[in-house]
Amino acid sequence: MRGLIALEEHLSTPRNDELWDAAGEAARNGRAYTAEVEARLLDAERRITAMDGAGIETAIVSLTSPGVQSVLDPRQAAELARDTNDTARRDFVDAHPGRLEFFAAVPLQDPRAAADELERAVRDLGAKGTLVNGYTNVGDENTARYLDEPANAPFWAKVAELDVPVYLHPREPLPGQRRLYEGYASLVGSAWGFGHETATHAVRLMLSGLFDTHPGLRIILGHLGEGLPFLLPRLEHRLYKQREGIGLGSARRRVSEYFEENFLVTTSGHFHTRSLDNAIAAIGADRVLFSVDYPYETMDEAVTWFTACPLSRSDHAKIGAGNARRLFDL
Amino acid sequence: MRGLIALEEHLSTPRNDELWDAAGEAARNGRAYTAEVEARLLDAERRITAMDGAGIETAIVSLTSPGVQSVLDPRQAAELARDTNDTARRDFVDAHPGRLEFFAAVPLQDPRAAADELERAVRDLGAKGTLVNGYTNVGDENTARYLDEPANAPFWAKVAELDVPVYLHPREPLPGQRRLYEGYASLVGSAWGFGHETATHAVRLMLSGLFDTHPGLRIILGHLGEGLPFLLPRLEHRLYKQREGIGLGSARRRVSEYFEENFLVTTSGHFHTRSLDNAIAAIGADRVLFSVDYPYETMDEAVTWFTACPLSRSDHAKIGAGNARRLFDL
Amino acid sequence: MRGLIALEEHLSTPRNDELWDAAGEAARNGRAYTAEVEARLLDAERRITAMDGAGIETAIVSLTSPGVQSVLDPRQAAELARDTNDTARRDFVDAHPGRLEFFAAVPLQDPRAAADELERAVRDLGAKGTLVNGYTNVGDENTARYLDEPANAPFWAKVAELDVPVYLHPREPLPGQRRLYEGYASLVGSAWGFGHETATHAVRLMLSGLFDTHPGLRIILGHLGEGLPFLLPRLEHRLYKQREGIGLGSARRRVSEYFEENFLVTTSGHFHTRSLDNAIAAIGADRVLFSVDYPYETMDEAVTWFTACPLSRSDHAKIGAGNARRLFDL
Amino acid sequence: MRGLIALEEHLSTPRNDELWDAAGEAARNGRAYTAEVEARLLDAERRITAMDGAGIETAIVSLTSPGVQSVLDPRQAAELARDTNDTARRDFVDAHPGRLEFFAAVPLQDPRAAADELERAVRDLGAKGTLVNGYTNVGDENTARYLDEPANAPFWAKVAELDVPVYLHPREPLPGQRRLYEGYASLVGSAWGFGHETATHAVRLMLSGLFDTHPGLRIILGHLGEGLPFLLPRLEHRLYKQREGIGLGSARRRVSEYFEENFLVTTSGHFHTRSLDNAIAAIGADRVLFSVDYPYETMDEAVTWFTACPLSRSDHAKIGAGNARRLFDL
Numbered sequence A, B, C, D: 001m002r003g004l005i006a007l008e009e010h011l012s013t014p015r016n017d018e019l020w021d022a023a024g025e026a027a028r029n030g031r032a033y034t035a036e037v038e039a040r041l042l043d044a045e046r047r048i049t050a051m052d053g054a055g056i057e058t059a060i061v062s063l064t065s066p067g068v069q070s071v072l073d074p075r076q077a078a079e080l081a082r083d084t085n086d087t088a089r090r091d092f093v094d095a096h097p098g099r100l101e102f103f104a105a106v107p108l109q110d111p112r113a114a115a116d117e118l119e120r121a122v123r124d125l126g127a128k129g130t131l132v133n134g135y136t137n138v139g140d141e142n143t144a145r146y147l148d149e150p151a152n153a154p155f156w157a158k159v160a161e162l163d164v165p166v167y168l169h170p171r172e173p174l175p176g177q178r179r180l181y182e183g184y185a186s187l188v189g190s191a192w193g194f195g196h197e198t199a200t201h202a203v204r205l206m207l208s209g210l211f212d213t214h215p216g217l218r219i220i221l222g223h224l225g226e227g228l229p230f231l232l233p234r235l236e237h238r239l240y241k242q243r244e245g246i247g248l249g250s251a252r253r254r255v256s257e258y259f260e261e262n263f264l265v266t267t268s269g270h271f272h273t274r275s276l277d278n279a280i281a282a283i284g285a286d287r288v289l290f291s292v293d294y295p296y297e298t299m300d301e302a303v304t305w306f307t308a309c310p311l312s313r314s315d316h317a318k319i320g321a322g323n324a325r326r327l328f329d330l
């Protein structure tokens, strides 16, 4: 296929590399793999070459996880976000017009500052929305704030006002919350822990009532929806059984209604046909979008799989590019 | 349909009710719902009536979660297991021959004691295997031992010797490991937290090399495999990318090989056609078995859904009863 | 569900009943069934009552098979078409505004007359397109003209000019071409022969090059596409193997391209979930439309099945009404 | 994959080539293609080379269509059958033990002779069953006898006694019954007409009551069931509506019951994932078997497609070889 659009595609910046200690990740993922990923995160030219080879016309790039979300000092977080967005615009978008777009990084340590930076990125820099790497540390590395928590109200109001999508990207669980993975460090990140962390984060948003306040919000999940296509029906069924219990959140509708109306999912890093089938069946082919998760994944592998998927021409066209074109006005 | 067999069907006993403080669960699930469940857990007659009404010929009953796994005193755990198995045999199996069978409870606080009790239950009482409610507390309520941990070697050796299935049933995450659910108590248990806890437990078993040591082990998962049909391909794909990293466990084969050869899944509490489709596609119709999760679920609802599922006669027959008949020699 | 739209819904008229000898059909289908159908074909009030009961907001009605296509005298055919369209407008559409629309009948015995009548029906009477009951007899009951044959060029030019859909509806095979069904009269019509007759007719259109001449044509097939979602891939594969052979027609593209771009399919009379799955996979959910085939089928049965189908809300909405609303500007 | 078994694999013999005028087929399919096919039909060595290359361990070979079924002189038919079976045994099976097996040809012009030859082929030559190329000409090329017709009773009694499968293979429709394909000679054979001819033949068997008389019969259909997985539900539904009508045959059960209990289907010549999905959903993975349709199809293409199909290991193993091994005791 040609003319594909991909939207979970990551970059890093010199400043991000200074702030983030990748030692743990490098140990877990292997040093050679990590070194290659790190080099590619910074390199717009190799990215374009890979896109040309695979038939990807346009990629929407974003700061790799955990990015701004893990910076403990709010001022530093704001600076990193600003620097990231300026760099993304200058070294990626402007250097390859029509080929690269970007999602803004936002310093949710201070939701008002996040709102301001989002506004600047969208209005002044042309950001296509924002990508948030899960919970944001507030105070220390074991203190998290999820996006449904009330402090984030100004951020969501700005998202609604600007009417841009929010990509909810994974990050690793809190260091003190990894007992379940003990002995299997390989499970902490993208292989396994990422998915539950992010799927639960999405469920928190659904239960919080956020989508009753802002019915037009559009949240994008990677990895074919982080398991939600399969798991959500049981969640909804059990919540109904528990409807006289506590801790149900404030939402007025059923979780599947929000999932089908406020969410979109991408194929990033989950190149499996039956899971794609399940995702399409759950959310409809208008809400599934091709993505790679470069440079953690290779464009060739993603495109080869997607091209061979037994989809109708219409679904191939929608998922490959059409849905993204409509969503981001590309 | 008639002649169905169900195998994630729970009971309680007076002794278990004394030892387990159900207050948290009652708050979360609602008092009326919980009271009704608790009454049904003890009542073999109402169970048979419900089975008759729904067309379920045989149910394999087991002690409800967390059961023996949460008892902090190992001696008390052993006593509860023994009492449970005697009660299951006397008040359920013997009271309704041909209609009820049982899975043994085992005191994994002391794996040798668990092995002994399993042997007694299988050889003397006719247990059809054992059902384990997730990790076992050792020491205090925040200290867990998962089934892949080396201390459990004598237990697994006995399971292999007796050649009986192990049903790996959910329990709630450790109290100190629930930050992700904070603010949404409804998510801790069957609605959501159960699934990740149990799926990860299963993955730990796969990575540990247990199935290389005992290739004939058969592990049963409820809830259509706790998300694994959808999630496992990405896990395997990422573990391969991380193959030079650390914390990968000791297994010699790929996780999907163990899943397809050492696991079976039931429909308990997940009555959703597309998730069933995904489960069948992932593991084959010979390894999917009907179950209800009574009395948390109603038999009528489970059977009505299953009967209407767009399955071939052959798959209906296998999943409804044939696979269980073969597996348990019924 | 409420607000459904159905588009393979049949009527008859007094004049049609005079011209068509239903004796063979009555024998094959059973007299009581046929009598009930014939009464309902004429009765707009009972139809509305059935629609109200089932939740169908709007039905597009059309003259039942074979209708005008089987009239041997071209003048009589033209008169029947004209009378049918006037009756449809007066006794159905005008009597139930907003609830009933109609497809025009056209006298293809004379393609220019068919073009004229289509234009009159669309422009003056508000017809939503035309429904053609398969081949048209020319001369005698064993002489057929299919829609791909060159004589029909003026008809297709008018269809393209008016830009309205053509519903290609089944009729029985030619009397002299039924050896394969001999001994099993039940197979001649809707149960079996209809499907092959109509699927082949559609394939003829694809091979003829018609869609190269008029790329905007939209052909609607009932019965989930008359088997084409399943069968077309083999046809295309074999035609490629035979590409140096004869009798391949004049089309410039592959049959599946026409199927996916020039065809739509309805659920009429084929209420089976796996066949629907296959149809959606083949042609995309934007090209599948709910229909009943009333009064041969009952609205309740169709709606009950469709409502229970394991589809996303989005696909339910599209197939149930959205696609028809867009296609027919309802 | 390695170790595959394929069972719709054709051969010819010098005697068959003398009797069958392949001119029409050569024109329709292209001369170069046909010449290549004809050379390969005779050549056991090239077949083995192709099997080695593609990973096919064992092929069950059979006389190509129409074979014995089209011979007008019953004595000549009997001789051709006998010669074919002796040749298959000597030049194919004995020349490549363990790699090639065969289905007997039978002269159904005289059903008692067919029964005798089947018995000889099975008992003396080790035939794995018989493959019948559709209807048999009796008298002239426009006179057909289908397998459900009463004259064939002695043949079916012998099949039941020997307890061997019957592969019902396509042949082209009667010369006088091709009006529907007029103008498109490419549609007469494997691309299109084959399927309807054979699916209808299978339906005739179902309706005839044959499987009530001989409940153990096993009929194999190629090409993923010739459309029946998709079409049969509508057939059954309409036959029920027509149950007071005529021409319904003598069967005591519903057509889908026979399909699911007396039929098996192969993948021959229909290498399409969604159609395979539909076939598995309709009949269960225990009744779907890999096949190629060599030399009309290439082994590499079939195996490449099948290997890439998103099937569980279990279904891959069953369809690829296990079902055939069980069915033919290989």
Ligand SMILES: [Zn+2]
Pocket (backbone or CB within 6 Å): A008, A010, A169, A222, A268, A293
């Ligand atoms: Zn990513």
Ligand SMILES: [Zn+2]
Pocket (backbone or CB within 6 Å): B008, B010, B169, B222, B268, B293
């Ligand atoms: Zn349970």
Ligand SMILES: [Zn+2]
Pocket (backbone or CB within 6 Å): C008, C010, C169, C222, C268, C293
């Ligand atoms: Zn109709």
Ligand SMILES: [Zn+2]
Pocket (backbone or CB within 6 Å): D008, D010, D169, D222, D268, D293
């Ligand atoms: Zn063949």
